[in-house]
Amino acid sequence: MIKTKLSAMMFFQFFIQGSWYVTMGTYLGRTLEFTGVQIGLAYSTAAIAAIISPIIVGMIADRFFSPNRVLAFLNIFGAILLFALTKIETFSLFFPVLLLYSICFMPTMSLTNSISFANLKDTAKEFSKIRLFGSFGWICSGLLISALKIEPYSTPFLIGAGISLLAGVYALTLPHKAPVCTVEKVGVRQLLGFDAFKLTKDRSFLVLLIFSALICIPLAFYDSFTNLFITDMGISNAAAAMSLGQVAEVIFLFVFPFLFIKLRYKGSIVSAMAAWIVMYGLFTLGAQSEQNGFIYAVLPFHGFCYTFFFVAGQLFVDEKSPTSLRNSAQGLIAFATYGVGKYLGTLIAGNVVDIYSTESGYNWVSIWFTPFLMATVFLLGFIFLFKENVKKNREVKFALSETI
Template identity: 30%
Template sequence: MNLKIRLILMNFLQYAVWGAYLTSMGRYLGNLGLGTHIGWFYSMQGVVSIFMPAIMGIIADRWMASQKVLGLCHLIAGIFMIATAYYGYTAGTDTQFGIIFTLYSLSVAFFMPTIALSNSVAYFCLTDAGLDTVKDFPPIRVFGTIGFICSMWFVDIMNFQIDQNQFITSGILSLFLFLYTFTLPDCANVKEGKQKTLAEAFGLKAFALFKQKKMAIFFIFSMMLGVSLQITNGFANPFIFSFGADPQYVSTFGVQHANILISLSQISETCCILLIPFFMKRYGIKNVMLIAMFAWVLRFGLFGLGNPGNGVWMFVLSMLVYGVAFDFFNISGSLFVDKSTDPDIRSSAQGLFMLMTNGVGATVGTLAAQAIINTYTHSEVLDGNILTVGDWPTCWFIFAGYALLVGITFALVFNPKKKAI
């Protein structure tokens, strides 16, 4: 089989594993009576991202080929994800938070490193085949997002959004990818010569960048905007489903197929990647990141104003805006780090950027969002389903207000030199 096709299949499965539950898990947890704990499940992804990718990276660098570490991680992640589903199924509404959270945490602890590992495998294979990673990897990576979307649609169409079958789907896909890694080329990353120290592996040397005012401001605001990243992944589905408590909305497409509606966000994300080179060249890093910050304001604000009936166009627009909010921040920020750091710490600096956004920022954001949502909403049983109902618009307006405040402050404080853009 052609190498690119093999890597496309790997990326498709890699993100299909994640898409099976990432946007619908909140609805399932709410149906178990754990709606007040949704934020903890999403924050755990950020917590384990702080240290697990580095640990697995050390193993791949020193003792085991990358594709083998990738497979091992998916094996363990898949087993624990299926165990999570089994416990949720057998316990039902008597599910204990501590038990299901522990099983889930063990699964994501081994899944999160696979994102970087799958990239490493693709880079190694392409380079080994004499191909250009800059040119050939992005089209391959797009199929990861396609896999994510396909998985979301499958879970929606099969009506798995409200039960443990979304976890079973994810677990089975993980196990299938574990088997598939045996067919991948050997990525023997263990090389003679100087190996990374623990400080280098964990990216600790990059913290010296905080001595530079420009970089310190950039990383601090990256963390502050990172607060927004996982909020809609965790709470958009339960929010849209909550309209089912209102007879005029119960049969609408949005309530019945929230995952398909939300998948417009991922479709937008795929398309907006193509706009970044033009916007970066024309407007520069500061303006591109400002566009992203104000896109988050629209993302949250439109949720607060819309409904799945005659206001569904606001939901659709919110989904389309997500591509700008997510891509313009993450990718332009990554490019800024690449242009502003020395080659010897560039990888560590990228790791620090991810730590501040998807680690610290996203963890704090989901827990803070959970506290706000717990304040303004409550659980209500309707036709055997547990819905999270209440003053959702106020929650979304608080999130929008936060994003607006961050954006305005960023505009006033962050002033990079032209040559660093």
């Protein structure tokens, strides 16, 4: 029973973001006629929120209220903000409301994880199966939006608002966990996770941290402008087409443990970065040749890249960190990727799109060649600078095999 409730929680939470996040660029560019920079800034709200959200989760959910009640409040308040976004047509108001919503939404991803961990007997065996329902939620939202043909409209925000309200009420039915009362004084440094920075004395950890942030810069091009691009290319079911990436993610979540035994950390991350290069290269060819076959062929690559890059990176950080710093270290890698990297990426992507845009349309060949070139440089730098320096022990292999 509890596993079913946790699976539904994951489904709702990922459905919310999947309903509007993918198509927002098309809505802002086509309907509201925002500039490339403004679209990039809109997507940067998630990165800004990713920087702030660990403080919200650590300070509020851990110490003052039960996680399920915090999740309920954030989703219900978030539903109100999503509804408000359907009524706003100016960037000066759209941006701050979207930023406030993102600050509400981003902590919910950590909260769903913590609620799951607290209610599963064997997280290594059971969590990945619960998490899969998040991918199913994202896929279903994309299929629904495409079926209704509402990508250029504000309706996806309205759908997200409805599911967010439902998820908020549903969260109140999840197991209650009283906040932990502690008598020891927690300093600002510990609260913000700054203790994890001492791990950067290890060169391999520092290199991974830097390149994790860097590779998220070209990744922001995909997040912000792929839907607008493939819609421009005449693909009417763009949201459904992009859900191929989540379908691939589901598959590779199962395959990853087996391949990781051979590839290890460096091999997994290098293969993901190389696949991103191929993806942007085929986007460029698709724009040049106007052949949509290139686009359909490459969309599943995103699921492969996401799984192998982020999962391998999180495992490396976990193995490098002492027990006392593991949570802070994971927060640090999230700060570097979802925070710094994607924030810089959205700003750069927005400016690149503006540079290669005219009144007649977008120069997608030049736009996609930019992240292709960036990812290539970052891959070469990572290959030469990163040294794994982690023991290949049977314990890690066992833990990975148990995630299936």
